[in-house]
Structure formats: structure tokens, C-alpha cells
Amino acid sequence: MNDTKPKLLKEITIVGGGSAGWMTAAALARMLPTGDVKITLVESEQIGTIGVGEATIPDMARFNRNLGIDEREFLKATNGTFKLGIEFNNWGKLGDKYFHPFGGHGVDMHGVDFHQYWLHSLKAGNTNSIEEYSICSVAAKHNKFVLPEQNPKSVLSNLAYAYHFDATAYAAFLRKYAENLGVKRIEGKIETVEQDPTTGNISALHLEDGNIVKGELFFDCSGFSSLLLDKTLGVKYRDWSQWLPCNTAKTVATKQDGPMLPYTRSTAKETGWQWRIPTQQRVGNGYIYCDKYISDEEANKVLLDGLDGEPLSDVRTIRFKTGCQEVFWEKNCIGIGLSAGFLEPLESTSLFLIQQGITRFIALYPNGELPDIVRNEYNRLMTREFEQVRDFIILHYKATQRDDSPFWRYCRDMEIPESLQRKMALFQHGGRIFRDENELFTRASWVAVMLGQNIYPETNDPILANIPKDGIQHSLSSMKKSMEQITTKLPDHAYFIEKYTEMKPQSGFTMPNTGKM
């Protein structure tokens, strides 16, 4: 090339291991041009990781595919299981139960959304819930699983899935992957961060052992401490706790006892909610609550009383403040994971936000000058990402009829962002969902939660009046029947995993074993 070739980034330094750090390292090592950039990750075994995630959304499979990771190896390495959606208990009101499936509900007909047909059919006496028209819900209910089919005519083509897995094991898996691709890992605790006196850019990390690690661009994956973005560069935090008041999590793992469910369970409690995430050998449990309404001791008890297996360790407490950084990329530092922001894992979006932070960066991959134009665009895109996820999570709290505790009364009565207010009002009025183009949550997801939390539209789509009622009823019945029939033939979830992980990896996959640097 001649001298018009842009000045390239030569050194990228990642601070912190864990899911965020190693996902970043692995993706950069895989996707950046071979040999152009030196990637170093600094982590300290003295500092524990939070282990966010464990439950994911379907985009996770895409991330792994882009890295060339075979699904079977991934499941084996991380004790992974499949996930077809989330079961929500006691959210709309005590005793309520609904399922948020990953795939859609039914089939849209004549240009009208399926849920409009279902709503219409209620008036004609249909007593089946909308979940009974979702292959993910029906399969999950029967504890069945199979991979989706490619044939668009098959009911199973509507199946979408994600994973439950051990996030610590995933980080270890990705560490091996990234190191094989030439990422250099440095063990050490950061003592001070050196900044360029002129630009304010981070220039080096001084470790306790005296080592100095330089870099041109730094990824802050240091977790809640946000060592670079917050503590060094002083980026301000956008506090969203007025909408998402929970601020503490208690977590504990239990033995896998009973069937291996292909879904996450989220049970609303008096002052928060409890999750249950089944992996192959254990079940991850956690209770998220607001300490304004319950003491830590009481919260411990709520968590332990809600377990359905024997705890494998002591209960761990994690404090957090919901929100995100005002900017995700400041000077020469990008925050990924908890250092960028925290949204409670009610819809399993933590790892997704990490993934988006990385893929947005790669799409905008800058030259060595790190120009404002790239930084500003990155911040604009990531801010939108966080706000969209935030709105969807708030919906679960706001759309409640629970009044059995001050916590739920606060949630029910609180003011919400205008963007969510508009979505809720439109659905309430006529069952309409409008999403932005690149919004993460699909129409089916919004419908599942709105209806699941008892927001029933006041009126029906007038276009439906043109379609004979008998025809609608017939179509719905045949959809339901075909889902039931096919589900009976599907393998049990645990059996599927056992057989699937016994199979050899697909051709073309290998854990990378040649360094590039």
C-alpha cells in the first residue's frame, strides 16, 4: 500500500477477565486483520468475577458462530443447556404465570399479526392461552428440545433458542481460544493508571508487581469498579434506579435436582424477583431486590426458601446501581460489560450487551487516531441499545396489578420513560406493537409480556372483521394441533443434550491452535 493507508492501531489492552474481558479478547483476536494488532489482557486472580449472565438470548449463538465455535464443544465446556424462553410467575398478579418464548406465536395471516387473531378468537370463546400457539412454549412446557428446522414450512422453523451456561467456564473456554489466537494474558493487579498529561488518554497500567502495560486503546472490562472509565476518566453514570429500583442480588448455586428444564424461571417476590437457571450439573439461583424494602437477612431467607435443591455454597451478595455510563467510549477507553452499565438479568441481556459493545466496535474499527467521529457514533449506538433493553425490562415492573407490598405499589405507580409509555398506550388501545428497526426485542416478545402481564387491548383490529370467524377458529385450532403433535415426537431436553454433545464437532470447527502474533 502507499502512504494513504491509515495509521493502524497497534496495541489494544483489555483490563479484566471474566465474560466481558475474554469475549472481547476472543472476538478481537478472531476478527481483526491477522498480525496487525497486539492484544493484551490484564487480569488478577485475586479479583473475583461477577459471572453475569448464565442465561442468554438467541443472539449468543450468532456470537459463537462468528468465532467459529462449535456448539457441542461450547455446551460441553460450559455445562450448557438449551433455553426456549422464560417462565414468569407472579408478575402481573399473584398466581399468574406466563411464558416469554423466543420464537413467535402462531402465523400471521392476511397481513394481520397473529396475536390480533388470537385476541379476536377470545370473543368467540377460545380459552387457549396465546402460549399454546408457540412451539417454544409448548416444547418448554413438555421439557422437550430439538434444533430448529431450515424448511420454512415446518413448525420447527419457528423455534428459536438460547443457552444457559456457566459464565465462569465460558470465560475460561474463551481464554483458551483467545490465547491460542495470540492474545497475551498478564496476571497482575493494577495499582495505578497513567494518563497522557496533554490528551488525558490512558497511556499505561502500572501493576503491583512493577510491570507496566502500555496500550493505544483500552477496554475497561473491570466490572462494577469501572477502573478506567469511571475511576480514571471520570465518566458520569446515568442512574435509572427510579425505574428499576432493585439494587442488590443474592446468588447461590444448587445441585441439579429434577428434570433439566429448557427455560429460565423468574418468580416475582414481595420485594423483587428470583431466578432459576438450569445448567447441566447445577442450577444457578439468585434473588434481586431493593434493600429499601427488605433487609439483607430477610432477603437471604427469601432466596433460600425459594430453592428447590441443596445449596452448593454460601450465599453471595452483589450490590449494583441500575443504569449506564453517559458515554461508553471516552478518550481511548471503551467500557464493556458491567463497567459500561448494569441492567438486571430479567431478560438475560447482560451478555448480549457485551456482545453488542464488541461487535459495534469491530464494525466501527478505528484507525490509530481514534477520531471523535467514530467515538461519537459508537456512543450513540450503544446508548440506544441500553435504552431499548431498559424499556423492555421496566415493562415487567410497570405492568403489574400487584399491590401486596410497597415495592410493587411503587413500581405500578411510577412514572416511566416516554418511549415505553407510548408503546404501552398503543398496545392497550388496539393491540399494536411498533418497534424501531434494529430493536432487540421482537414484536412477539412485546406481545408475550404485555399480554402475560394482563394488558389486554380495548379494541380489535377492524381489518379482522372482514375475515370469517369460523375460518379464524379453524386456523388457530390447526396451528395448535400441529404444535402439540410435533412436540410429542421431540426428544427430552436432557436426552437431547446428552446425545448431541456425544456427536463429533461439525467439520470445519477446531479450537484455534495457531498463534497469529
Added chain:
Amino acid sequence: MNKLNRIVVCGNGLAANLTALALQQTLSEKIIIELIRVGNQNSTDIFYGSITAPNIYDFHLNLNVSEPELLLNTNTSFCYGNQYLKWGMSDRSWLQCFHLYLGAEEGVDFHQYISRQGISEQKQANLEHYLINAQAGLAGKFAHPPAGNDQHPLSRAEYGYQFNPKEWSDIYASMLDENRINIIDSDIEDIQIDKGEITSLKLTNGALIQASLFIDCTGPNAQLLSQLGSKPGEGRKLRAVKGFQPAVQMGPAFRRIKSFPYGWQSETHLRNGAERLTIYTDKNKAAAIKNHGLPVIEQCRVKTGHREHAWLGNCVTIGHAANVIEPLTPAPNMMLINDILRLLELLPHTTSMSEEAEEYNRRFKQDAENIDLFLGALFSFDDKLKDSYWSDTAYITKSDKLKRKLNQFEYRGRIAMYDLEPFNEQDWTILHFGMARTPQIYDVLVDQIASSDMTVKLNKMREVLQQVASQMPPHALYMEKLLQYLKKKH
């Protein structure tokens, strides 16, 4: 709160007939539809332009308007896009064609490799060489994309139509079922309003018309909505004259646009000849009319821009009544389709319609602003003429969103997109290259493929496209044979 039971569409032109047809094909017979043919919008319909984007095809199919029907009953021809010739009286000339995803290599957008080539060779990169419909269109060729063969280069080419708005308006009108739609030919004498809603229309024929929802398709003056206090958009005043030059041989499958100091002139190649449209400002009327050179068959003067609210009370505006867009791109027709689709999606269930109106207005505004971005990008260049047509465009180039888009491209060729833009990523890519915008640097990930390897690949691709284009039939011949076939079949 009563159920929506009667809808009245007011207007007598493309927007009114298309809206009435869309309602007829979609709504339950329980809802009464009336079309009041108010005035005549044929002259201002010039501002719907004379080309459509490819999305008209599916929209038409949903209304049972088939391509054979259009071709057999009108002088419609095919359209690969707009050719801008020496745009802005500069060296910028390109065919702004409709194209599917341009593809990627090693996860990097294809156009980035073209950028690298241009930057390396220090000359303006030419994307047109790698667009099959640009190659075919410029060679005067046309053929439908091959069905079921997505490996064929032509499968990436999309097409719209070159059309005459009056002919299409007549086709839509002919499909209205008078047993379903009550059609009244009358002007409006008086509009009765109560609490911000239209209660009734008194017609000049003496009839009093009541409805749950009024749809205003009366053109830029928006006869109904303006009575509810709506003000026209804040654009600029433009004049248009249209002429027609009969031709024995049909022209190419694109509309040609030439720039002049007074504005621009387009040639639309219909089956029976070329329609010439001249757009200019008041100050340059004499020069424009002199250069138009054909007898004037239609003319009008409008103010462009969109209203703040397209839906007030129980009255919603469609087409020019809501937004007049300079017909320099397919945007006017795209916006008309969007208006109708938006209305169908948000058709109120009952007489309580404030939620629908609010959402409609939000999305209308978003669509209008997004369309203005594309138009603004056509006027964002430094060496603009001082004449009023060109100097008056400053207002449309000032948006921060547009600046961000241009900056992102000019920095490193990135196509920044906003939600639900009517013009897609390919449209923007082709526009930037056409406008000779050159990124300062290219995406560094491009270097995953060596420049020399990519040059070989690009040369090969260029040869293949040229070969495919050379083997395609001329647009006129293709149309002739197609019509022979369709006439036999129908």
C-alpha cells in the same frame, strides 16, 4: 366511544383513488366508504414524480394491481433508477439505481474495497462498474431478474416503473367497486367543526356528509385539515411544467435528470414517448420555460415541505395534503405508499382515535425527516450555483442527522443509518459514490484481503457484469415482446 363505521375520502387524483382502493381491498364491508371527488389534483400530481421505487410492486399486488395490468393499460415502462447527469452543473453523473444488498467480503461491506481502490489510486472510485442494473440501464438494456436463480448477477437488480400519475390514477379509479364505495362528484361548500373534529361536510350538490373518519387527499391545500388549524410545511416554492414528446422507439429503463441554473429537467421514458418535466423557482421562470422546449400540458406551483401534524382530530391527510416533496427522487411515491400503509396499520377501531393519531404523526414526521435526509444529501456539495434554485436548498442540508451521515461516510466510508429509513443502505452507498464523496480513509479490516487479490477479483466481476449486460435485450425490444406475450395470455 362508537365503532368506526364510516370513512370519507376526499380528493380527485392519484392519492384519493389509491387510498380509496386500498381501503376497499382491506376493510370489512361493515365499514362504509365514500369517495368525494373534490376538485382536481391532476396538475399538482406532477409532484408525485414519474418514477417509483421497487416496493410499489408488492404494494400493488396486495391491492390486486398486477404488473401485466399496468403494462397493458398504461404507457408505464420499467425503471432501474434515476440518472443524474452533471448534477449541480458539475462532473457528478451517475445512475442512482435500485439494488439489493451489495454484499460483503470477510465481513466488510463491498463498497469499502472500492473505496480502498479509489484511495490507493488517488482517483474517484466508481461503484457503477459493479452494479448490474447500472451497467444494463446505461447500455439501454432491461430484463426481469431471473426467478429462482439468486446466483445470477441480474438477481441483485431491482426495478421500479416510469409512469404517468394521471394514467395510474385512472387505473386505480377503474378498480373501485361502486357497490362497495359510494362515489360522489362534488366540491365542498362548508366544513362543520366541533371541538377540533369534523362533524360534517356540506357539499355543493347540497348533500351533507357525516363520517367517523375523514381522509384528506385534496392536495397541497389540504382543504379539510387546514380547517382544523393545520399550517402547510416550511419548504420552498417551486414551479413545474410538463410536456410530452411522442417517440417511435421507447427510451432506456431509467429517468434522466439534467441540471440547469434555473433548476432541473427530467426525461421519463414511457412507452409512447418521453415526458419532460422542468422544475424551477419563480425567479428563473423565463429561462426555464424557454429551455423546456415543449408545449406545456400541465403546470403548477407548490410549496414543498411537510405539515407538523398529518392527523388532527378525526381527519388524516394522505399524500400532498400532508407533505409535498420535490420529485427529484422516487420519494414522493414512496411517501404516498408509506402514508397509506401507516393509515392501514393505524386505522382506528373506534371514534376515539387520539392514540392512533399520535403514533401516526410520530411516524409520519420520522418518515418525512428521513426522506428529507436523502434529498438534502443531493444538495450537500460546496460548488453550488448562486442561482435561486440552488441557493434556496441550504435549509434542507442543515440537519444534524444528515451531517452525521455525511461525516461518517466522508471519514471512512461508513453508511450510518437511522431507524426505518425509506431509502436503504444501498441507496445511500450509491448516492455517496455518485456525489463523488471520497472517504478520507478506508475500513482497515479491508486489508484482510490483499489489494492485488481484490483487484483481480473486481476486474473479473466487472467483466462478468458487462458480459451479462451485453447479452440482455434492449428495453424497448423486451417491452415489445413482453406485451405480445401478455396480450396473448390475457
